Amino acid sequence: MTDEQRGDSLADQAAAWVPPWDRPRPPAAEDTPTPPDEPGAAPPDSEEPGAGEPQRVEAASEEVAAAAPEQVGSAGPDLGGVTKGTAGESGDAADVPRRQQAGRRRVTAVPEPAPELTDTELRGALEAILLVVDEPVSELVLAQVLEQPAERVGPMLDEIAAGYTAAGHGFELRRAAGGWRLYTRPEYATYVERFVLDGQSVRLTQAALETLAVVAYKQPVTRSRISAIRGVNCDGVIRTLVTRGLIEECGTETDSGAFLYRTTTLFLEKLGLNTVDELPPLAPFLPDDVEELADATR
Numbered sequence: 001m002t003d004e005q006r007g008d009s010l011a012d013q014a015a016a017w018v019p020p021w022d023r024p025r026p027p028a029a030e031d032t033p034t035p036p037d038e039p040g041a042a043p044p045d046s047e048e049p050g051a052g053e054p055q056r057v058e059a060a061s062e063e064v065a066a067a068a069p070e071q072v073g074s075a076g077p078d079l080g081g082v083t084k085g086t087a088g089e090s091g092d093a094a095d096v097p098r099r100q101q102a103g104r105r106r107v108t109a110v111p112e113p114a115p116e117l118t119d120t121e122l123r124g125a126l127e128a129i130l131l132v133v134d135e136p137v138s139e140l141v142l143a144q145v146l147e148q149p150a151e152r153v154g155p156m157l158d159e160i161a162a163g164y165t166a167a168g169h170g171f172e173l174r175r176a177a178g179g180w181r182l183y184t185r186p187e188y189a190t191y192v193e194r195f196v197l198d199g200q201s202v203r204l205t206q207a208a209l210e211t212l213a214v215v216a217y218k219q220p221v222t223r224s225r226i227s228a229i230r231g232v233n234c235d236g237v238i239r240t241l242v243t244r245g246l247i248e249e250c251g252t253e254t255d256s257g258a259f260l261y262r263t264t265t266l267f268l269e270k271l272g273l274n275t276v277d278e279l280p281p282l283a284p285f286l287p288d289d290v291e292e293l294a295d296a297t298r
Contacts, residue, residue: 114147122148122156136179136269177268178275211237215247216267217282220260222253246270 125146143150157180161173170188184192211234214226227234241247250262
């Protein structure tokens with residue numbers, strides 16, 4: 001072949017060359033579907049390699065996106081992508097011990113009832129407590145300490161007191177200030193006083209005794225009323241009685257706003273009285289001309 005023929009053939013080839021993007025595309029496989037029932041149907045030869053891959057990837061991504069909210073979103077951020085079913089099962093399993101522990105905490109042991117004491121044991125227990133008390137103790141407190149019905153404690157105390165009196169002991173059990181306490185008998189007061197005081201005098205002064213008597217019989221009473229009855233200023237004496245715990249303030253008078261005074265439980269205890277109603281009547285200690293004296297002071 002000559003050089004001219006070779007050059008013409010190259011020029012012809014160059015002129016006839018068509019870029020790939022301008023070339024006609026072959027028909028797609030779905031344009032000429034092969035019936036599925038047709039036996040021996042073969043895929044078309046014109047199908048390009050990897051032509052169906054984009055569709056499969058896209059479908060797979062849609063499936064993942066649809067499944068993601070059920071698996072990840074329902075579990076919450078704290079479960080780290082755990083599925084809903086797994087999270088529920090693990091939560092129920094973890095809550096079982098907690099519910100069991102809570103149930104155990106609520107269960108409280110029922111205390112066993114205290115054994116019932118016999119009459120002899122109850123008598124001895126009451127006597128032991130009454131020997132160490134420093135103030136009158138009520139029947140309710142004794143029943144609570146001994147864990148026995150109060151209906152048994154009261155009659156037993158009366159029986160003990162009657163037994164001491166019948167036996168002629170130097171002490172007796174009696175009610176005082178709303179409770180029970182052991183006291184020495186009045187006929188032995190001289191010997192007890194000699195032993196306790198041992199030469200020391202702790203008696204109240206005459207002024208203090210008079211003021212205390214006014215408060216006891218006129219309570220509640222104001223300081224000015226006490227001073228008017230006694231005829232002297234009683235401020236110092238009243239402070240002394242308050243300090244010793246024999247009288248106390250119990251409110252104020254409605255009209256003047258002055259403090260009111262009354263006797264205390266210690267006063268009843270010292271005199272061996274249960275209430276102020278047991279104070280002796282005042283009439284036998286008054287002079288015969290008390291009405292004349294009262295008229296003279298008005």
